[in-house]
Amino acid sequence: MKKVITRFAPSPTGKLHIGGVRTALFNFVYARQNNGKFLVRIEDTDKERSTKEFENNILENLSSLGLVPDEEPINQSERDEIYIKAAEKILESGNAYWCDCSADELEKMRKEQTALGKKPMYDGRSRNLGLSRSDKTVLRLATPENGEVIVNDLIRGEIRFNNNELDDLILLRSNGSPTYHLCNVVDDYEQSVTTVIRGEDHISNTPRQIHIQNALGYPSLEYAHLPLVLGTDKKRLSKRNAATSLEEYKEKGYLDTAILNSLARLGWSQGDKEVFYLDELIKEFKLEDVQKAGAIFDISKLDWLNSQHLSNLTLDEFKQKLKPFLKNLNIDIEAHLNVDKLIESMRTSENTLSGISAALEPYYKDIKMYDEKAIEKFIKDKSRLVELRTLLNDIDNWNQETIENVLKDFQVKNELSVPAVNQPIRISLVGSTKSPGLGLTLSIFDKNQALKRIDNLISHLG
RNA sequence: GUCCCGUUCGUCUAGAGGCCUAGGACACCGGGUUUUCAUCCCGGCAACAGGGGUUCGACUCCCCUACGGGAUGCCA
Numbered sequence: 001m002k003k004v005i006t007r008f009a010p011s012p013t014g015k016l017h018i019g020g021v022r023t024a025l026f027n028f029v030y031a032r033q034n035n036g037k038f039l040v041r042i043e044d045t046d047k048e049r050s051t052k053e054f055e056n057n058i059l060e061n062l063s064s065l066g067l068v069p070d071e072e073p074i075n076q077s078e079r080d081e082i083y084i085k086a087a088e089k090i091l092e093s094g095n096a097y098w099c100d101c102s103a104d105e106l107e108k109m110r111k112e113q114t115a116l117g118k119k120p121m122y123d124g125r126s127r128n129l130g131l132s133r134s135d136k137t138v139l140r141l142a143t144p145e146n147g148e149v150i151v152n153d154l155i156r157g158e159i160r161f162n163n164n165e166l167d168d169l170i171l172l173r174s175n176g177s178p179t180y181h182l183c184n185v186v187d188d189y190e191q192s193v194t195t196v197i198r199g200e201d202h203i204s205n206t207p208r209q210i211h212i213q214n215a216l217g218y219p220s221l222e223y224a225h226l227p228l229v230l231g232t233d234k235k236r237l238s239k240r241n242a243a244t245s246l247e248e249y250k251e252k253g254y255l256d257t258a259i260l261n262s263l264a265r266l267g268w269s270q271g272d273k274e275v276f277y278l279d280e281l282i283k284e285f286k287l288e289d290v291q292k293a294g295a296i297f298d299i300s301k302l303d304w305l306n307s308q309h310l311s312n313l314t315l316d317e318f319k320q321k322l323k324p325f326l327k328n329l330n331i332d333i334e335a336h337l338n339v340d341k342l343i344e345s346m347r348t349s350e351n352t353l354s355g356i357s358a359a360l361e362p363y364y365k366d367i368k369m370y371d372e373k374a375i376e377k378f379i380k381d382k383s384r385l386v387e388l389r390t391l392l393n394d395i396d397n398w399n400q401e402t403i404e405n406v407l408k409d410f411q412v413k414n415e416l417s418v419p420a421v422n423q424p425i426r427i428s429l430v431g432s433t434k435s436p437g438l439g440l441t442l443s444i445f446d447k448n449q450a451l452k453r454i455d456n457l458i459s460h461l462g
Numbered sequence: 463g464u465c466c467c468g469u470u471c472g473u474c475u476a477g478a479g480g481c482c483u484a485g486g487a488c489a490c491c492g493g494g495u496u497u498u499c500a501u502c503c504c505g506g507c508a509a510c511a512g513g514g515g516u517u518c519g520a521c522u523c524c525c526c527u528a529c530g531g532g533a534u535g536c537c538a
Contacts, residue, residue, distance in 0.1 A: 011538045046537055103536075110534095119464035120534065138536055156467070165465055165534095173536040180538045204466055204533040227468080227531095234530065262474090265487090269475050272486045291475080294531060298473045301488045311501085348501045359500090374498095418497045426498065434499040 004036030005193045008062075008069075009184065011043040012055035015245035016062065018297070019199065019229040019237055022263040025281075026226060026290075027197045028067045029264075032282045039191055040069040044077045045183055061246050065256050066278060074191070076183045083178035086186045086216060087139055087171045095215040096171060098137040099126035121167035139172035141212060149207040154195075154224040155290050161207040169208055181205065185212040188221060195222040197287070200294070201236075224287050227267050228294040237297055249302075253325055253353030258306040265301075267291040275308050303351040310347065319343055325357040331364045342444050345436040359434075363444065367431040367453070370460060374433045378423035382461045385424050389454045392425075398447045404439035428457040 006027040010020050024040075031038040040062065044050035059073060076083075090096040101109075101122075110120035122140070131137055144163045151159040171182045188196065203225050213220065231241030243249060249259055261276050268291065270276075270284050313321065319333060322343065326333045336342055342363055349359045379385065391410055395402055411421045422438045429450065435441045442450050 009538090013538075043538060049537075106536090114463065117463050121464090159466070161466075167534090170536055175536080177536085179536070184538085199532095200467065201532055202538095205538090207466095225467085230531080232473090236531080265474065267474085269486090271476080274474095274487055293468050295475090296473060298488070301474060304488055307501090346500090349499075423498070432499085436499080437496070438498080 002194055004031055004034035004195055005039060005191065006031040006036065006195050006197055007039040007041050007188070007191065007193050008067075009041040009043050009187075009198075010058050011046060011049075012051060012058060013046065013049040014054055015247055016058045017237075017244050018246055018249065018259075018263065019244075020058070021061075021065065021067075021246050021259070022229060022266065023198060023226060024062060024067050025065075025260055025263055026224075026285075026287065029278075029281050029285050030195065030197060030224075030287055031070075033285065036194070037070040038067070039071055039193065040073040041187055041191070042073055042075045042077075043180065043183065044075055045178065045180060047077065050077070057247070065246075065260060074187070076187065079183070079187070080178060082190065083183050083186050084172065084176070087178060087182060090141065090171065090212070090215045091139060093215065095142050096139050097127055097129075097142055097168075098131040098133055099140045099168075100131055100134070100137045101126060102136075119165070121165075122169075124168055127168065136174055138170045138174050140168040141171055141208075141215060143168050143208070143211050149210050151203070151206045151210065151223060153203075154222060154287050156225060156292060159203065159206075161204075163207075166208055166211070171212075181209055181212060185209050185216070185218070189213070189216070189218045193221065195224065197224045197226065200225045200228050224290070227291055229263075229266060230294045230296045232296060234294070234296065236294075242297065242299070251354070253355060253357070254302060254306050255309045255321065255353075258302065258309040261309065262297075262302045262305045265305075266295045266297060275305065275312075307348070307351045310351075310353075315340060315344055318347055322353055322356065325353045326360065326364075328354075329357055329361055331357070331361065336364060337446050337449075338444050341440075345440055345444065349434075362430045362432075367456065369431060370427060370457070371432040374423065374427055375461075378419060378427065378433070379461065382458050384420070385428070385454060385458055385461070388421065388425060389451060389458070392442075392447070392454070393451060395447070398443065400439040400443040403442045407438070424457075425454065428454040 008020070008024040008027045010016070028038045030036075040059070042055055042058075044055065062068070087096065106122065109123065113120045126140070127142060143166050147163050149161045149163065151161070153159055169181055170179050172178055187193075206223060206225075210220065229237045231237045233241050235241070237244055243252075246259070250256070257277055260278060260281075264276055264281055264285070265274065268285065268289060276284075310318065319339075323333045333339065333343075342360070346356060346360055346363075350356045388410070391406060392403070395406055407421055410416075411418060423433055426433055426435050426438055426441065429435065429441055429445065445453070
């Protein structure tokens, strides 16, 4: 049995895309569960659109997710020689020919075909012309005209294509540079790739690539075409309908593990289990069980998954993850008297780290803005607040239990409703009516801070 | 247009001819806990695209239609 080798082959024409992450993940997991290798190959043959910046973004993000390739990634842009050699081999074997059709001519041809209701495709007009190489000729593969190619797909089974549906694709451009199909096939062979796991949008490329393999005498590969990740408009996820780059999700405060989890569950499931970590995926994932239909990426499921992954973190881990998000708000996470108590009581307040950070802001900084509606509803005049301040000021033993008892006594004695007592204090402390239990919230601040905040609200009321 | 792939609750999915009165999760709605918010717990709503076969029996198998997506580049 040959060692399984998978690869993720992005072209660096944009930041690491969430759909790309899923492709990489499935490649990684499949390699791991077969004790094989996971490779990354940068397909930067399009010199116009490829940038080093994007390449670095892809590589860095991949490794931050833990999808680390087992070998140093290679760049196709540095391997022209190998591809050209392969192209020459195909030419020598008689399976390729030079074609001098201009862009205009080809466009005209396609228009005519379309007008006749035919599939626009190169008609092979230069095939038997015996042209030789020039700066105006491209090298085309002589695709078999009859018969069919069968793609054996791990997810979809056999897919058949008639050879007469396939036109003679370009191997070498007129400037001599190799094209995607050639490079892709050659590198899969050169890197001993055994299994190609990629997006469904490549299905129709597969028979063409198989023809190149055949012309080169390469062994056949295993294929798995993944359903596409879709936006809510049912079209492939694009900037038009959602955040597409991994970076954007990280910046919003989604955990790597949660992102991976939600991507894995898109198109695949295992019983009733929803929460997965990478090691569990490696144990339980089955490529054959992947769904065939495209799947809409639902942010609310990610939100929930994120909350699950967040709650599975220890307090220390959680604080580490939160730290940079607070820093973005100019907050030093340790700059609070009761950091651990505060963070622990607030960690379920929102689903994302950025959301939690925002919710934490009033605990670290003075209240900039009070919820005026809440003030209107719960604070008729400041006299009660003044009264409560005195009450709290008299507490010597400043802890949650004592505070709660004092407030309860006051509330019962004066026959007041709980909100009538609690909400004014809460608004003083955090600016709104949202906070953990009041005794807990008060004890998170020290007595002086708490009284100060009450004073601030009193003076705000004027 | 042509070729290819697909189609179960709003969304992700379970379902390999009787186990389906179609299960779970998210979302949503209602209730409980917290007399705030969030968490948590309980409950509810909600789907086999349509039509033909095959079969004693079809979500499951076959065909057609419809719809959706992908591909049709000297992009990858």
